């Protein structure tokens with residue numbers, strides 16, 4: 001999978017070198033390319049924003065740099081999916097991550113300021129599938145944090161990126177429920193004991209107990225995830 005990121009803060013993504021995704025990149029499983037949007041500005045001040053038509057506070061990202069940047073990163077790509085992190089987007093979930101990991105080429109357009117000129121989304125739709133994507137109902141100063149989260153959520157689903165694919169299945173939200181509690185040595189710690197069932201060696205009973213814990217936690221913390229509640 002190829003991932004291109006367009007941002008005015010390219011160094012923000014340096015951390016991708018060190019994390020799990022760093023290994024995936026060097027193993028050739030993920031091809032992540034980060035670009036400074038200002039590469040596609042031509043004035044002395046490398047301007048990417050301007051005042052909004054119609055007035056209002058703040059600045060809006062100019063369409064020209066985005067048009068040239070999107071042309072450049074999609075030029076040798078069949079059908080890219082172009083994701084713009086935005087408070088006005090569809091909510092990103094594990095299901096979205098599973099959907100996006102099937103894509104050959106993902107482009108993340110990180111907006112700043114009060115947003116990107118709307119015509120950029122219309123133009124981008126002539127280059128690929130455009131998806132405005134929100135991490136949740138809050139506003140960030142820019143799309144970079146959201147893009148990083150989405151890149152990690154999608155990247156770790158690429159076959160070979162996570163050592164033990166088994167661990168991908170037993171995860172929170174993979175089966176629609178929150179994950180069961182986990183414990184490791186010592187079996188007693190500061191007066192807190194590991195639930196005895198987990199020391200019993202009875203794998204059938206352990207699986208049943210874990211499932212029960214998942215259901216209980218989901219009812220308590222995220223009833224919205226339960227079937228029939230969406």
Ligand SMILES: COc1cc(COC(=O)c2cn[nH]c2)cc(-c2cccnc2)c1
Pocket residue numbers: 084085086087110111112113114115116133134135136137138139140141142143144146
């Ligand atoms: C593309 O247009 C954007 C993008 C972003 C950054 O993304 C998020 O904030 C986000 C992504 N998931 N959840 C929130 C922010 C604004 C923005 C800022 C201030 C006022 N209004 C809008 C606009």
